[in-house]
Amino acid sequence: MHPNKVPCYAFNARHASRHLTQFYDHTLAPSGVRVTQLILLNVLKLKGPLAINALAKSLEMDRTTLGRNLQPLERDGLLEMVRSQEDKRRKDVRLTPVGEQKLEHAMTLWHEAQLRFEEHFGVERAQRLLEELRAAAAAVEL
Amino acid sequence: MHPNKVPCYAFNARHASRHLTQFYDHTLAPSGVRVTQLILLNVLKLKGPLAINALAKSLEMDRTTLGRNLQPLERDGLLEMVRSQEDKRRKDVRLTPVGEQKLEHAMTLWHEAQLRFEEHFGVERAQRLLEELRAAAAAVEL
DNA sequence: TGACAATAGGTGTATATGCACAGAATATGC
DNA sequence: GCATATTCTGTGCATATACACCTATTGTCA
Numbered sequence: 001m002h003p004n005k006v007p008c009y010a011f012n013a014r015h016a017s018r019h020l021t022q023f024y025d026h027t028l029a030p031s032g033v034r035v036t037q038l039i040l041l042n043v044l045k046l047k048g049p050l051a052i053n054a055l056a057k058s059l060e061m062d063r064t065t066l067g068r069n070l071q072p073l074e075r076d077g078l079l080e081m082v083r084s085q086e087d088k089r090r091k092d093v094r095l096t097p098v099g100e101q102k103l104e105h106a107m108t109l110w111h112e113a114q115l116r117f118e119e120h121f122g123v124e125r126a127q128r129l130l131e132e133l134r135a136a137a138a139a140v141e142l
Numbered sequence: 143m144h145p146n147k148v149p150c151y152a153f154n155a156r157h158a159s160r161h162l163t164q165f166y167d168h169t170l171a172p173s174g175v176r177v178t179q180l181i182l183l184n185v186l187k188l189k190g191p192l193a194i195n196a197l198a199k200s201l202e203m204d205r206t207t208l209g210r211n212l213q214p215l216e217r218d219g220l221l222e223m224v225r226s227q228e229d230k231r232r233k234d235v236r237l238t239p240v241g242e243q244k245l246e247h248a249m250t251l252w253h254e255a256q257l258r259f260e261e262h263f264g265v266e267r268a269q270r271l272l273e274e275l276r277a278a279a280a281a282v283e284l
Numbered sequence: 285t286g287a288c289a290a291t292a293g294g295t296g297t298a299t300a301t302g303c304a305c306a307g308a309a310t311a312t313g314c
Numbered sequence: 315g316c317a318t319a320t321t322c323t324g325t326g327c328a329t330a331t332a333c334a335c336c337t338a339t340t341g342t343c344a
Contacts, residue, residue, distance in 0.1 A: 006181060006185075007256075008180075008181060008252070009256065009271070009272065010162040010163050010165070010177045010255075011177065011178075011181045013155070013158050013163070013275060014159045014162075014163060014300090015201075015275065015276075015279055016159070016275040016278050016279045017152075017155040017156045018203070018279075018301075018302090019278075019279040019282050020152040020155045020282055022282070023152070024151075024152040025302090034329075035150065036153070036330070038150075039153045043148075051293090052292075053291080059148075059157075060161070061157075061160070062332050063292085063293080063332095064293090064331085065330065065331050067293075068331085069329080069331090087291090087292080087339075087340070088338080088340090090339095091292080110150070114151065117151050117278075117282065120281040120282070121277070121278060125274070128274075129278060130149065130154050132270075133154040133155060133157065133158040136162065136271060137157055137162070139259065139263040140165035140259065140262070160330095160332090163332095164331095164332080167332090176300095178299080178300070193323090194322075194323065195321080204301065205302095205322085205323080206301085206303080206323090206325090207300065207301050209323075209324075211299080211300070213299095214298080229309075230308080231309045231310070231321065231322040231323065232321095232322060232323085233322080233323065
């Protein structure tokens with residue numbers, strides 16, 4: 001029962017997710033940032049300070065998962081979390097200068113990973129896969 | 143930065159994996175078994191008692207991850223792990239009758255999930271996605 | 285304004301993931 | 315047969331994931 005034989009959509013999505021994550025994490029290793037963390041840092045860089053809930057909705061991630069994913073990044077000084085003044089429930093997350101530096105390094109390695117994947121898998125094929133992954137996730141939100 | 147805008151292959155694989163897993167886990171909930179666990183139980187049913195390493199290779203999973211995934215199933219009596227007599231390093235994992243019962247129930251629900259996904263996503267499209275997921279995982283093993 | 289709903293976030297618990305390191309048993313080669 | 319390499323598994327650690335339940339704050343509306 002090679003995974004090539006397991007017809008479960010969820011299992012194969014998990015399987016691909018594991019292997020792609022390992023590939024990216026190994027490539028990103030010199031930066032000390034993982035691919036999940038890179039995404040968070042990058043969104044924060046592009047969309048400025050964001051509340052945890054807003055960030056979670058933006059990435060379609062579970063709120064509590066995101067909150068815990070932010071902890072090591074805050075601990076290592078890559079980002080800051082401060083209570084909002086207008087709304088004291090909110091905790092706005094923003095990138096620190098250290099975080100920006102790390103992100104810059106990580107992004108270079110990330111581009112390498114993207115290119116290497118496209119090289120092995122095919123550029124157009126990879127683009128289509130991206131669309132299908134998004135559509136598959138959307139298909140189960142009903 | 144909706145995930146529909148993040149062009150990272152790893153992130154989108156993770157994203158789809160999370161959402162598909164949630165969909166399957168919710169469907170399987172009445173059986174008390176998760177989709178990751180169902181796969182393990184099913185392989186053990188089909189391929190008989192297997193050592194942990196053999197099972198891990200079969201599913202292309204990390205050995206230590208698999209070992210830990212087996213623990214709750216052993217704890218709950220769905221499977222047994224016994225030291226092999228020919229090779230005392232080995233620990234053979236096999237389904238118990240209780241495990242088979244649970245598996246049977248879970249498989250019914252799993253089929254429902256498979257059908258519902260295919261209904262929403264398209265049967266042929268889903269088949270193609272499966273192939274592409276397998277190919278993508280294979281593409282990064284170089 | 286005061287009751288109640290809705291929103292933002294935190295915590296406890298459980299599973300999932302994988303790396304580095306370690307120990308025990310077996311296989312190999314001389 | 316013995317030294318060595320290989321194989322099989324376990325453990326410590328850290329991150330990732332998400333559900334249930336909780337508190338605090340803000341919004342709504344009669």
